Amino acid sequence: MMQSRYTTLRLVLGDQLNASHHWYQQPNEDVLYVIAELKQETNYVTHHHQKICAFFAAMENFAIALQQAGHEVLHLSLDDTHTYHDLPDLILSLCQQYHCQAFEYQQPDEYRLSQQLAALKIPDVTVQASDSDHFLLTLAELDQYVTPNKHHRMEHFYRAMRKRFGVLMVEGKPQGGKWNFDGANRNKLKAGDIEHIPQPLMFSNDVSAISKRLEKHNINTIGQSCEQLLWPTNRKQSQALLSYFCRDLLPLFGRFQDAMTTKSESAWSLYHSRLSFALNTKMLHPMQVIQAAIDAYSQPDSKIDIAQVEGFVRQILGWREFIRAIYWVNMPYYGQENTLEASGSLPDFFWDAKTNMQCMHHAIKQSLDYSYAHHIQRLMVTGNFCLLTGITPSEVEKWYLGIYIDAIEWVEKPNTLGMALFADAGVVATKPYAASGAYINKMSDYCSSCQYDVKKKTGLNACPFNSLYWRFMDKNRELLANNPRVGMLFSHWDKLDDSEQSVIVEQAEYYLRHINSL
Known part of the structure; x- marks a missing residue:
């Protein structure tokens, strides 16, 4: 039976399901823990269906565990929260409803939530933040x-x-x-x-x-939906x-x-x-x-x-x-750079995996099916493709942030903008992780069943990664030539005569013009 009054309201976010947190050392009947499904957390980007289900299910299970441990818990579903404008609106209402004198929250791991809660002002209620007791460094x-x-x-x-x-x-x-x-x-x-x-x-x-x-509640999602989550x-x-x-x-x-x-x-x-x-x-x-x-x-x-x-x-x-x-x-300025001045649009096949490039088809379909791909698929297949084709970093970031079950901005943003796209002027990586089809062929069996020929740079069915790679290197030569980890690669390019270079670049430009048909 819920009380009508609590001294303190404590918020537990969906990525704060830490049973060992110092908050929970001793049950206190004057403290109410709130765990809430919120529309604002489902639509800041379009998320994978399994990602939202996983977070919401884990939140519900954590609420049950806290209750079983003797804590006072209010678990709210979308049915309960859909009328609230956002998180601050919900917190303000609950503090008034339960006559709370204090509101406490754990420091969020995303800047947007940190700013939202730091700006929270509640009449006659003190607001205090705690550490999440998770990371090894404060x-x-x-x-x-x-x-x-x-x-x-x-x-x-x-x-x-x-x-x-x-x-x-x-x-x-x-x-x-x-x-x-x-x-x-x-x-x-x-x-x-x-x-x-x-x-x-x-x-x-x-x-x-x-x-x-x-x-x-008309939540727009991507990827394979499910009723049984793995x-x-x-x-x-x-x-x-x-x-x-x-x-x-x-x-x-x-x-x-x-x-x-x-x-x-x-x-x-x-x-x-x-x-x-x-x-x-x-x-x-x-x-x-x-x-x-x-x-x-x-x-x-x-x-x-x-x-x-x-x-x-x-x-x-x-x-x-x-x-x-x-x-x-x-933060908050990280990732606002676009070092390589990329401005392309994400191809349609990122949403349905309908591409003839076997490596891209497999990595994207896996992502859509499971809300998961391992680090090399993310970095050296989909990330590499977006780097070579010059896709706008913000578009790529939204895709990664939405599609992967483990994607929270603190980990996704530097990995996408820094590692995959080299958009942060080298804060994370010492060089762009650009690669031709040879790398993908070395680490996989994708190429053996692909329509495209990994050994060809130009001509019918030449692997798109090959010509796109050399176009990328040539286009960004001024930036990369003095990089000790990259500069040596230009010696191979320079051995080709001007006509050979032109044919390769023209092949890449053709692929870019027909990117949705690859």
């Missing part, structure tokens, strides 16, 4: 590691984090004698390897009621997925972390952890994930080698914390 510490508008190497940041938190360290030195074992990773899947790809662990969460609410929506399932990864996938994780294939039902998952949704909603803590991987590696009968565990730890301890630091230290 917001106040980030500028000790990252300087605004300046390039930082993630490797330096990662080593500092290893030292600070004592992860994979022995007497002050990196375990295994090296900081980075990338040289032992990143193999292509051979036929024999594909036969042994394990079935991914998937769940069957009934989200039919949520789907009906989305339809009832993603974890509570802490127990998240822990099960973590255990499965450490036991069955981590032994070969790094070895095939960049690989892509069409020849397995498990091709969409491979050896990746798929823990990012559970992490980004805070159902799992990063150090919990790191320690689980290290514990699995440390078992006497472990088949995990140092290259595998170090590569995974680097993603969590290094890249995840690094990208968050880049985001917050550079």
Whole structure:
């Protein structure tokens, strides 16, 4: 039975499902926790249907868990909140309704929500923000590691984090004698390897009621809808997925972390952890994930080698914390640059996967089917294509932010604008991650079943990535020629005579004019 009065109203956002947060140490009948489905969170971009369902289901499960732990909880669905203009409107109304004297919230991880809540003024109610108790570095510490508008190497940041938190360290030195074992990773899947790809662990969460609410309230979504959601929506399932990864996938994780294939039902998952949704909603803590991987590696009968565990730890301890630091230290101006002056429109096939390019078809269809693609599909297939074709960064960012289940702006924005599109003037990456079809062919079997010929730069059915790559390099030569990681590539281009160069560029221009027909 809900009380009519509470001293304090506390807001729990959809990516703040952290059962270990200091708020929950002791139930207090004078504190009301609010967890609410809001239209403003469904339409700031067009989201994948499964993404909204996953967040809403996880929020509902968290509300139930808090109630079972003895807390006072108000869980509101779209049916309850659709009349409110936005989040501040809802909070103001609830504070008045329950006669609250204080409103508290955890620091949001997205700038737009942080600004929205920081500006909140409620008559006769004190407003206070708390830390989310999730990330390894607090917001106040980030500028000790990252300087605004300046390039930082993630490797330096990662080593500092290893030292600070004592992860994979022995007497002050990196375990295994090296900081980075990338040289032992990143193999292509051979036929024999594909036969042994394990079935991914998937769940069957009934989200039919949520789907009906989305339809009832005219929420526009993209991607494959569902009534049974495969993603974890509570802490127990998240822990099960973590255990499965450490036991069955981590032994070969790094070895095939960049690989892509069409020849397995498990091709969409491979050896990746798929823990990012559970992490980004805070159902799992990063150090919990790191320690689980290290514990699995440390078992006497472990088949995990140092290259595998170090590569995974680097993603969590290094890249995840690094990208968050880049985001917050550079906001609100981060990503407003468009270094390469890209101005193209996103092709129609990004919404339906109807393209003859096998790599693009597979990566996009997988994204539409599962709300998921691994980092190389995002960076070196769809991201690379958008880079080479000069798609407007804001359009690409909205697509990534909407389509992927783990996409929250703090992690999506720097990865898209910095890594995939080199739009941030080199704050994140030292060079554009541009590649021809040769890279995709090296890391996948896409090209063997593609209409386009990966070995051809020009002519009928020449791989679009090839001519687009050289057009991109030629167009941006002034910017890239002095880059030590890129400049040497121009020597190959310069060996071609002017007529050969012209034919390649003309081929690329033709593809750009007919981009929706590729």
